[in-house]
Amino acid sequence: MATAPNKAARILVVDDDPDLRSLLTLALADEGYEVRAAPDGRVALDLLEAWPPRVILLDLMMPIMDGWAFRARQLATRGSDHIPVIVFSAAPDMRVAALRPAAVLSKPFNLDLLLATVADLAR
Amino acid sequence: MISAPYSRHPDAVPPAQAADERRYYNIAQAAALLGVSRMSIWRWIRAGRLPVARLGHRTSRIRREDLESLLAERGSATSQPRGVSDRGAVAQGPNDGDAPHADWRAMGASAHFVQFYEADATLLDAVGEYIGAGIGAGETGIVIATGAHRAGLEERLRAAGLDMDAARADGRYVALDAAETLARFMADGEPEPARFAEVVGAVVAVAAEGGRRVRAFGEMVALLAVAGEHAAAVRLEALWNGLQQVHTFSLFCAYPLDALDEDALAMAFGDICTEHAGVIPAEGYTGLADPEARLRIIAALQQKAASLEVEVAARKLAEERLRRSERELRDFFENATEGLHWVGEDGRILWANRAEYELLGYTADEYIGRPITDFHADPEVIADILRRLSAGEELHGYEARLRARDGSIKHVLINSNVYREDGRFVHTRWFTRDITERTRAAHERESLLAREQDARAVAEAALRLRDAFLSIASHELRTPIATLKGHAQVALRRLERTGQLEPERAAEALRTIARQSDKLNRLLGHLLDISRLEAGKLTLEPRPTDISALAGQVVADARARDDRHDIALAAPPRLEAEIDPLRLEQVLVNLLDNAIKYSPNGGAIEVAVSRAAADALEISVRDRGLGVPPEKRARIFERFYQAHGEGHRSGLGLGLYISGQIIELHGGEIRAVFPPDGGSRFVVRLPLALEMGRRPISRARS
Numbered sequence: 001m002a003t004a005p006n007k008a009a010r011i012l013v014v015d016d017d018p019d020l021r022s023l024l025t026l027a028l029a030d031e032g033y034e035v036r037a038a039p040d041g042r043v044a045l046d047l048l049e050a051w052p053p054r055v056i057l058l059d060l061m062m063p064i065m066d067g068w069a070f071r072a073r074q075l076a077t078r079g080s081d082h083i084p085v086i087v088f089s090a091a092p093d094m095r096v097a098a099l100r101p102a103a104v105l106s107k108p109f110n111l112d113l114l115l116a117t118v119a120d121l122a123r
Numbered sequence: 124m125i126s127a128p129y130s131r132h133p134d135a136v137p138p139a140q141a142a143d144e145r146r147y148y149n150i151a152q153a154a155a156l157l158g159v160s161r162m163s164i165w166r167w168i169r170a171g172r173l174p175v176a177r178l179g180h181r182t183s184r185i186r187r188e189d190l191e192s193l194l195a196e197r198g199s200a201t202s203q204p205r206g207v208s209d210r211g212a213v214a215q216g217p218n219d220g221d222a223p224h225a226d227w228r229a230m231g232a233s234a235h236f237v238q239f240y241e242a243d244a245t246l247l248d249a250v251g252e253y254i255g256a257g258i259g260a261g262e263t264g265i266v267i268a269t270g271a272h273r274a275g276l277e278e279r280l281r282a283a284g285l286d287m288d289a290a291r292a293d294g295r296y297v298a299l300d301a302a303e304t305l306a307r308f309m310a311d312g313e314p315e316p317a318r319f320a321e322v323v324g325a326v327v328a329v330a331a332e333g334g335r336r337v338r339a340f341g342e343m344v345a346l347l348a349v350a351g352e353h354a355a356a357v358r359l360e361a362l363w364n365g366l367q368q369v370h371t372f373s374l375f376c377a378y379p380l381d382a383l384d385e386d387a388l389a390m391a392f393g394d395i396c397t398e399h400a401g402v403i404p405a406e407g408y409t410g411l412a413d414p415e416a417r418l419r420i421i422a423a424l425q426q427k428a429a430s431l432e433v434e435v436a437a438r439k440l441a442e443e444r445l446r447r448s449e450r451e452l453r454d455f456f457e458n459a460t461e462g463l464h465w466v467g468e469d470g471r472i473l474w475a476n477r478a479e480y481e482l483l484g485y486t487a488d489e490y491i492g493r494p495i496t497d498f499h500a501d502p503e504v505i506a507d508i509l510r511r512l513s514a515g516e517e518l519h520g521y522e523a524r525l526r527a528r529d530g531s532i533k534h535v536l537i538n539s540n541v542y543r544e545d546g547r548f549v550h551t552r553w554f555t556r557d558i559t560e561r562t563r564a565a566h567e568r569e570s571l572l573a574r575e576q577d578a579r580a581v582a583e584a585a586l587r588l589r590d591a592f593l594s595i596a597s598h599e600l601r602t603p604i605a606t607l608k609g610h611a612q613v614a615l616r617r618l619e620r621t622g623q624l625e626p627e628r629a630a631e632a633l634r635t636i637a638r639q640s641d642k643l644n645r646l647l648g649h650l651l652d653i654s655r656l657e658a659g660k661l662t663l664e665p666r667p668t669d670i671s672a673l674a675g676q677v678v679a680d681a682r683a684r685d686d687r688h689d690i691a692l693a694a695p696p697r698l699e700a701e702i703d704p705l706r707l708e709q710v711l712v713n714l715l716d717n718a719i720k721y722s723p724n725g726g727a728i729e730v731a732v733s734r735a736a737a738d739a740l741e742i743s744v745r746d747r748g749l750g751v752p753p754e755k756r757a758r759i760f761e762r763f764y765q766a767h768g769e770g771h772r773s774g775l776g777l778g779l780y781i782s783g784q785i786i787e788l789h790g791g792e793i794r795a796v797f798p799p800d801g802g803s804r805f806v807v808r809l810p811l812a813l814e815m816g817r818r819p820i821s822r823a824r825s
Binding site: 020026039063064 | 598601602603604605606608609610612613616617620628631635638639723
């Protein structure tokens with residue numbers, strides 16, 4: 001299994017589904033991470049400035065600003081373009097690959113796999 | 124008597140020898156045998172009364188038997204052959220033999236003779252001498268002639284020293300205009316005997332007063348003959364003959380030879396000759412001094428006549444063959460099954476066969492003579508065809524459309540080329556083949572194919588829609604499952620790791636699991652509904668229900684689920700209607716969920732229940748969220764329709780469709796309006812008492 005993660009690492013969860021947000025927040029917090037959640041890309045961008053995370057968990061289908069738009073803005077921003085992104089996608093394909101994610105997880109996801117991936121990236 | 128000239132001719136046999144042993148006679152011999160002139164023999168042959176085996180000057184063959192039978196006929200006949208009279212037949216001068224030098228001098232006192240002339244001058248000389256001699260001898264001269272001839276004649280008489288004025292005064296010279304005189308006794312194109320006697324007879328009677336001899340020169344018959352009135356001319360001749368029975372006078376008639384050129388006139392010639400007692404040939408003959416020469420002329424003429432007859436017969440045969448060939452060709456063209464026509468340089472139709480104009484439903488008159496462009500449906504096509512033909516092109520299988528009389532279109536293939544004579548354009552030949560049926564069949568096939576392709580496209584679109592729906596559905600169904608599983612997993616991990624699970628955590632996890640299970644249940648319910656609706660098996664179980672209470676329940680549940688929105692309810696204390704409560708709840712939940720989903724920034728949501736009419740109620744749900752883009756508003760109640768596309772999809776896209784169906788099954792209607800200040804307002808109208816079977820169409824109105 002994973003080695004002990006950096007317990008102070010910040011994780012940003014971006015997803016419009018409140019239940020999923022709460023699930024991920026709980027799961028990651030239980031692992032010892034510091035977690036914040038945003039319901040859409042715009043809120044997430046705002047958070048990015050004030051609270052740069054170690055890893056971003058990004059849903060693609062969101063209102064207001066979706067995952068694609070968020071990623072584009074993130075990559076264009078000097079201070080945040082290096083932050084790795086784990087993308088949730090129901091159907092991973094070429095377009096998703098174009099986002100250059102650090103990892104792609106399909107929905108519904110395997111919790112253990114997700115936690116392991118986060119651990120890898122947060123190191 | 125017959126004399127020496129015959130010794131020149133191979134067939135000649137002195138009549139004294141073997142006259143009775145001959146089997147065949149030539150014309151001269153026949154004449155001798157019968158004691159008549161050769162002219163008479165000739166006339167009988169022409170009249171068909173004497174058959175001849177061969178006809179020619181030297182080679183005529185008349186059978187003895189035929190001569191004998193004719194002889195016998197003549198002997199027994201009481202009337203003589205027409206025109207042959209005893210009044211000095213062919214006058215003969217001394218030593219003239221069979222080729223007499225004939226002129227008027229030899230005519231008897233009461234002769235009726237005709238002179239053919241080629242030149243007016245010759246005629247006038249002869250008539251001048253004739254009349255002049257008469258007047259000089261104390262006789263009366265009557266001249267019925269054209270104005271020009273009268274003038275020419277009087278000139279000559281004067282030149283000969285006659286005092287014309289005195290003669291006229293004495294009544295010894297009477298000059299009348301031929302046409303005028305003719306008109307006085309003609310009736311309906313025929314000379315009238317009684318009037319002739321009155322008019323002409325009177326003149327002759329006066330001229331013969333006192334026993335004077337009369338010489339008359341007449342051109343009236345000639346006028347009739349030249350005018351083509353042959354029958355009338357011959358009748359007039361007969362009338363003159365008749366007059367000569369009554370009065371004694373000699374009559375000199377004259378005919379211009381060039382007026383007797385044609386066939387019909389040639390026949391009349393024969394008639395005229397038979398009418399007249401004496402015939403003076405034209406100056407080509409009379410101008411010859413030598414009897415031998417004159418005989419030769421006769422021979423040559425006979426020969427010419429014979430060969431002409433043969434030629435005429437051959438020509439008639441050729442003409443008949445030509446006519447038949449023409450008939451056959453014409454029949455072929457007229458009745459050919461392909462349209463054939465000619466078009467002239469100016470674009471007019473010169474000729475067309477039946478197939479051509481009947482193809483278009485016209486008669487020949489309506490088609491031939493009209494411009495070809497009148498019948499083509501596409502002006503640029505016919506213009507191109509005409510252009511190419513002018514440039515000398517030959518066209519094969521050129522497609523065109525023609526307009527028939529009844530306005531319908533005929534498709535044709537045209538083959539056409541130019542007919543030239545000596546390099547000169549005469550007309551264009553056109554062959555038209557009707558391919559309307561073929562074209563129609565081809566078009567039908569094409570349209571059938573197109574319809575099939577359309578149908579296939581529609582089917583494929585429907586399949587794609589269903590596939591898209593299925594993939595969305597599977598995603599949407601999996602998501603709540605994932606979530607509730609996730610929460611269960613997280614709680615379990617905590618429990619396993621720390622040995623305990625805080626009650627709040629447990630409660631939260633369980634609440635979430637419950638919520639997601641509900642959602643899943645709802646989605647599955649939608650799927651089931653949809654399949655029931657498709658099968659026509661969605662049934663309502665209506666019963667009296669308090670709508671206000673129902674609405675209150677739905678609103679309370681929504682408030683519990685959602686904290687971002689301000690959900691208000693306005694309803695009367697109680698409002699009862701006959702509805703299926705479960706289904707109506709489903710609709711209200713759907714509308715409220717949509718309101719929440721589609722106003723992500725929070726805001727107020729207003730639910731209102733009211734009595735709309737004596738027999739109807741209304742429920743409305745108003746949000747201040749995203750609304751629906753105008754171009755999509757017409758379709759939001761459709762199956763699978765997602766108004767906001769992929770960026771904001773939620774659920775299966777079935778909610779509004781199913782809600783719409785449920786409301787319609789209740790006999791109500793649902794509509795969406797989009798207020799100018801944003802958001803959406805969905806209005807449900809229901810009858811208070813359910814009337815089954817009424818299914819109005821639900822509409823979205825912007």
